[in-house]
Amino acid sequence: MYSRFFILTILLTCYCINSLQAQLGFCGGNSGDPIFTEDFGAGTTDGPELPAGTTSYQFTTGTPNDGDYTITSTTNYFDWLSLQDHTPGDTNGKAFIVNASFTAGEFYQREVTGLCENTTYEFSSWLINLQPANSCEGNSIPVNVRFQIWDETDSNLLAQGDTGNITNTGTTEWDQYALVFKTEPGQTSVILKMRNNSNGGCGNDLAIDDILFRTCGDNVTVSTSNNEASLVVCETQGGVSRTLTATPDSSVFSTHAYQWQQSTDQQTWTDITGENSAVLNTPAVTTTTYFRTKIAEDAVNINNDLCNVVSDVFDITVLPLPDAPTSNGDIIICEGELGTLSVSTQSNYIVNWYDAEIGGNLVLAENNTLEIGVGGTYYAEANSTAIECASTTRTAVSLTVNPLPIVPDDTSTFLCEDSFTTLDAEVEDATYLWNTGETTQQINATAAGEYNVLITNTNGCSAMRNFNVEQIDLPIIDTIESDGASILVATMNTGNFEYSLDGISFQPSPIFDAVEGGFYTIYVQDNTDCGVVSEDFYHLVIPKFFTPNGDTFNDTFAPDGLEVFSNIAISIFDRYGKLLKFGNSDSTSWDGTFQGEQMPEDDYWYLIKADSSQFKGHFSLKR
Incomplete structure (x- = not known):
């Protein structure tokens, strides 16, 4: 009795220790193709209800309350986030929507059959917290799910792990969680269980989608002796082959069995007969072909996709020769401009431009357009971005550069006040547009200013001629x-x-x-x-000075020009206003004396009245 109790206590203790130490994680190596998937379907009608025994929760086609679930394409319940299911490409895809019960516990289980014994598997699923951010006044109960894998007897726990708290951040991004486990000898099925670690209430509302089981094995790389992980060739190289080596890291399998496969679309894979070693000499391929190998720990399982894994894929991509680019048309520009030549080609090819149909110089690389101002014919060649795989011909695109009108130099001219001047473009056989709006070769400018004319020749090319017109005013x-x-x-x-x-x-x-x-x-x-x-x-010429010194030159003060007047009166004063001389038409000169006495050197003043005119000023007497 004691011994049985002791043994049971030991077993329970070991179980609890294993439970505490278990954790979620993804397969660290290569996986096989999916052997079980559950995406919960698609459609706008809720359901169908999960099979009996799958869950203890109550199915509903309406709003799921605490302890309810539904299978639906919508999450527009309460104030939950509105989001799409996770399955890529679904239209009205459904997910498993769970409103947690008030009491923590199991809410989902199902048996997965057809597994292989002594084989490592990866279980995974996508989850999301449906609560918006800051819900429940900031006290929303987080989602926290435990995944468990039990044996088919539901008595032996193989693996378990907790998601930890998935809080209500308000994100609409799904998160994936995974658990790796290994079947035991003789075991071909397991039971998947999901358990709420948190009680329900305000929060702990979740959606689950895309439950997946697949095998988990070594990390297996495929490469050539030159460490190539893929190969891109041009179809002009003919049949291409390589020696490929699969290299497992032995992290899961202790032994390895191989079966090489090839595919043209990575969807349908065909076994290559007799290729069962780690090395493959590929057949010569002329179109894109993909190679991989299935790997199992035991050769008996190599063709059982429930037990094997597949290696990385080695691509031999054979690029077809691209067609020559399609021209978007020849271009005509005017001298001094840049022309843009362009071609179209397949989206996965580039265009290189050359100055010759064959060979020649590279003008511009990797561009569908060529901007250039030098006239001539340029040649566009399509090529691959990965390797040299060029079109067999080049497409010619021409750039014609037409000359501008030859116009005279800018001109400055003038117009007379209250007149006009004629401005002439001086270019024949052209059209004209003046900044005045006139369209003739010549215009009349009636005001000073800047004038210009845009001259366009028969090729449609234009040049500007400028005129500066200044007005010449009459003197005042x-x-x-x-x-x-x-x-x-x-x-x-x-x-x-x-x-x-x-x-x-x-x-x-x-x-x-x-x-x-x-x-x-x-x-x-x-x-x-x-x-x-x-x-x-x-x-009237009035001397500025006179010199009465008797030399007969400039001896008298004698204004010139008074003879044209009829009545003349002239008066001479000294600086103090004393009248020294008064004369009339017969006596308009002064000899520098007063009452026979010579007057001294000094300035003297004159006042001349001639008809209706009057002149006054001063002059100097010098001896």
Whole structure:
């Protein structure tokens, strides 16, 4: 009695230790093809109900309350996340929706049959917490599921592991969990169980999808002696073969049996007769072919897909020669522009541009478009991005560069005040567009400013010609003054003015020197021949000084030009205003004396009244 109790206690203790130490994890090596899958189907109608004995939860076709489940394509219950099932490519795909019971415990079990004894397997499933973030006032119960694998008698636990707390982060991304186990001798079926580690209530609402069983074996790589893991060749290389070696890492299997296979689509695999070693000399292939080997620990299981695993796949990709690119058309541009040549080709090929139909120089690599400004014919070749596998011909695309109109240099010109000037594009056989909106070869400009014309030739190419038009204003005479024997002319405006006393001979200076007194007409014009203005002027020559020293030269103060007046009165004063001389038309000069006495050197003042005019100023007496 004691001994039986002791043995039972030991067994229970070992079981608990194993349970505590067990954990989830994926197969560390290669896997076989799936031997069991459960994706819960598809459709818009809830269900069907799981087979009897699968779960203790209550099936519902409506909203699942605590302790209920449903099989459905929607999760729009309560405030749960709205999401799609996990199965790739499903339309209205369904998932197993569980609202946890108030009491933690088992909610799913099913038997998986047809397994192989002494074989390692990987169980996996996808889970997600359906609670949105911050639900239940931040106190949502997390999802926490334990997976268990029992033997077919439901008395021997082979493996178990917990997901740990899956909190309500609000993500709609599914997570996958896996558990690796090994069947015992004579064992060909197991029981999968899922258990809620948390009680139900506010939270602990989950969805499960894509339950999967497959074999788990060594990590098996396939490569050549040059450590190639795949091969890409061009069809011009003909039949290609390689010697492949499968290398298992012996992490699971202690012995290895092989069966090599090949496929053209990686969906349907065909055994290669007699190829049962770790090395394969592939047949010569001319189209893309894939190679792998099945591996089992015992040769008797090599063709049992419930017991074997498959290696990595070695690809021999045979690229067909691409067709030559299709031209999108020749391009015509104008001188100074860039033209964009383009071609189309298959999406998995690149385009290289050359300057010759065969050979030649590479102009641009790996681009369907060529932007260039040099005219000529360019050749596009399709090629692979992986290896040299080029189209047998190149596609010619031409770039024509038309010349621009030959236009004269930009011009500066002028127009006269209140007149116009004619601007001429000076290019024949073209169309014209002036910045004034006019479209003729010539236009009349009536105002100063910047003018331009866009000249377009028969090839459609354009060039611009610019005109700067300045207005030439007529001179405006401001003052005309006598300065001794000189006449000084001043204008109110500026310009390239010329001056004349007779309207015939013009000079650039506004000063006329040594001019006899008298009436004159002063002429002023711009040297661009935009017109002339004139003004009459009486020029009275009053000496600035005289020297009454008896040498007969400049001995008297005698204004020149008074003879044109009928009535003349002249008065001479000293600096104190004393009248020293008064004369009339017969006596307009002064000899520098007063009552027979010579006056000293000094400045003296004059006042001349001539008809209706009056002149006054000062002069110097020097001895």
